[in-house]
Amino acid sequence: MSEREVLELLRENARYSTADIARMTGLDESEVETTIEELEAAGVVRGYQAVVDWDKLEDERVRAEVELNVTLDRETGYDDIAERLARFPQVTALRLVSGDYDFDMEVEGDSIREVSQFISEKVAPVPEITQTVTHYVMTSYKEHGIELGDGEDDERLSFSP
Amino acid sequence: MTFELSERVQTVPPSGIRRFFEIAEERDDVISLGVGEPDFSTPWAARDAAITSLEQGKTSYTANRGKRELREAIADYVADRFELGYDPEEEIIVTAGASEAVDLAFRAFVDPGDTVAIAQPSYISYEPGVIFAGGEVLPVPTKEEDDFRLTVEGLEQAGADEADMLVLCYPNNPTGAIMTAEDLEPIAEFAREHDLTVLSDEIYAELTYDGNEHTSIASFEGMRERTIVFNGFSKAHAMTGLRLGYALGPAEAINAMNKIHQYTMLSAPTTAQHAALEALDSCDNDVRDMINEYDRRRQFVLSRFREIGMDVFEAKGAFYCFPEVPDGFTAEEFAEGVLREQGVAVVPGDVFGEGGEGHLRISYATGLDDLRKALARIEAFVEDHA
Numbered sequence: 001m002s003e004r005e006v007l008e009l010l011r012e013n014a015r016y017s018t019a020d021i022a023r024m025t026g027l028d029e030s031e032v033e034t035t036i037e038e039l040e041a042a043g044v045v046r047g048y049q050a051v052v053d054w055d056k057l058e059d060e061r062v063r064a065e066v067e068l069n070v071t072l073d074r075e076t077g078y079d080d081i082a083e084r085l086a087r088f089p090q091v092t093a094l095r096l097v098s099g100d101y102d103f104d105m106e107v108e109g110d111s112i113r114e115v116s117q118f119i120s121e122k123v124a125p126v127p128e129i130t131q132t133v134t135h136y137v138m139t140s141y142k143e144h145g146i147e148l149g150d151g152e153d154d155e156r157l158s159f160s161p
Numbered sequence: 162m163t164f165e166l167s168e169r170v171q172t173v174p175p176s177g178i179r180r181f182f183e184i185a186e187e188r189d190d191v192i193s194l195g196v197g198e199p200d201f202s203t204p205w206a207a208r209d210a211a212i213t214s215l216e217q218g219k220t221s222y223t224a225n226r227g228k229r230e231l232r233e234a235i236a237d238y239v240a241d242r243f244e245l246g247y248d249p250e251e252e253i254i255v256t257a258g259a260s261e262a263v264d265l266a267f268r269a270f271v272d273p274g275d276t277v278a279i280a281q282p283s284y285i286s287y288e289p290g291v292i293f294a295g296g297e298v299l300p301v302p303t304k305e306e307d308d309f310r311l312t313v314e315g316l317e318q319a320g321a322d323e324a325d326m327l328v329l330c331y332p333n334n335p336t337g338a339i340m341t342a343e344d345l346e347p348i349a350e351f352a353r354e355h356d357l358t359v360l361s362d363e364i365y366a367e368l369t370y371d372g373n374e375h376t377s378i379a380s381f382e383g384m385r386e387r388t389i390v391f392n393g394f395s396k397a398h399a400m401t402g403l404r405l406g407y408a409l410g411p412a413e414a415i416n417a418m419n420k421i422h423q424y425t426m427l428s429a430p431t432t433a434q435h436a437a438l439e440a441l442d443s444c445d446n447d448v449r450d451m452i453n454e455y456d457r458r459r460q461f462v463l464s465r466f467r468e469i470g471m472d473v474f475e476a477k478g479a480f481y482c483f484p485e486v487p488d489g490f491t492a493e494e495f496a497e498g499v500l501r502e503q504g505v506a507v508v509p510g511d512v513f514g515e516g517g518e519g520h521l522r523i524s525y526a527t528g529l530d531d532l533r534k535a536l537a538r539i540e541a542f543v544e545d546h547a
């Protein structure tokens with residue numbers, strides 16, 4: 001069970017120190033360390049990243065959600081297509097989904113031009129891909145469970161009974 | 162002209178934390194561990210239900226005792242969570258916070274000269290409530306060596322066998338103490354034997370940690386007929402400002418409380434009742450997440466006090482812990498010093514009555530980042546004065 005707890009805390013804030021995780025869970029620091037190592041080794045934890053609000057930065061960052069439709073044949077399955085697409089560094093997320101289209105792909109680039117070019121030159125020509133619909137992200141309100149608004153001020157009195 | 166203040170009002174001293182407010186105002190970097198309310202906002206589904214009710218113009222009074230559906234939902238909830246059976250028609254009253262319910266009970270059941278025993282340290286409103294109702298307060302101190310649980314020995318020493326009423330609050334504000342079924346059994350026995358009416362403030366019931374389940378004293382044999390249970394939405398559902406609570410008790414008692422309520426309050430806030438109904442309906446997961454978060458902070462704060470070298474008993478409820486101040490300080494001196502020198506607001510334990518001296522109430526209803534900083538500052542303060 002300690003695995004679950006540690007994972008939950010890392011998902012809440014991957015920068016919690018092992019000491020703080022130990023304090024919060026009642027585990028020893030060394031247990032926490034081992035648990036994290038095991039989670040990493042087993043490939044459960046694949047990495048740690050910052051949640052960025054791009055609107056707060058000067059540099060442009062263009063992101064798009066791309067819907068992909070594909071046709072399969074005897075030699076090519078979903079995994080084959082996915083593997084091929086996932087190799088592109090521009091692709092930041094790729095998921096097979098239920099519904100009207102097959103893949104839900106997230107793409108990032110420095111400009112709209114760069115992203116469109118990538119889709120028209122690298123993605124659309126893939127023989128199994130029959131259709132792409134690209135949605136450029138205009139504003140992001142929430143990323144990885146974190147709201148990007150100004151937040152709610154703490155209006156509580158400093159003392160209350 | 163000067164106003165002629167009633168004796169009752171004059172008897173009650175000004176709140177012990179007033180002075181600290183002013184000191185806190187002088188700094189702009191204060192981290193407060195002095196807050197007795199959640200740092201979370203009300204679960205969104207409940208807020209959304211309140212907004213919708215406003216959009217639909219549902220802004221009239223409700224039935225005096227509260228919306229029927231809400232009372233039914235409360236009856237189901239307390240049956241499910243605490244094995245308590247109350248009839249929504251006559252045994253439940255919805256009030257403007259548990260605060261109103263507590264006040265109603267004192268006014269409905271206390272006659273001038275009646276003695277009300279209060280297990281202390283405890284929430285600061287009981288004592289004035291008794292005085293406003295004309296009763297006499299009998300403090301029953303609890304001790305750190307008992308993990309701040311109420312014991313029959315403590316009741317006997319204080320002379321509570323002669324009292325008319327007993328007030329208890331577990332999980333406790335300010336200590337974070339809880340009382341298990343085994344701890345409560347002898348107290349129930351004592352109440353039956355000495356024919357005490359029991360007011361049990363269980364507003365922190367959901368916030369019980371470490372694998373413990375909250376038990377209500379009203380669930381013991383022969384207790385239901387002599388007990389009023391208070392609960393509300395302020396703590397577990399993070400709804401303090403919406404002002405909604407309730408009382409559970411035998412019909413006769415709730416009818417008496419309703420008699421006062423119908424003249425002085427009419428009905429509890431309508432918008433808040435809509436929020437509360439939704440809170441009971443669909444917010445179990447939000448509540449669970451908040452409880453998990455409090456529990457982590459609880460463990461964090463307890464560990465840090467031990468690392469700092471301050472004695473602290475293992476608080477298992479509410480969102481408070483109650484460390485001892487180091488030698489050479491009174492609670493008041495420590496609280497003032499750490500506020501002036503380090504900008505950390507804590508409440509000295511004396512404020513909460515007998516048994517609180519030499520301790521600090523530390524609220525962990527504050528995010529982990531602030532807790533971490535505040536504890537580092539407390540550590541620095543302790544080192545500076547070692």
Ligand SMILES: Cc1ncc(COP(=O)(O)O)c(C=O)c1O
Pocket residue numbers: 161197198257258259260261284330334362364392393394395401404405406
């Ligand atoms: C023990 C206890 N009872 C009652 C209350 C008041 O609750 P409400 O907001 O429901 O009036 C509080 C609030 O701090 C409390 O700590």
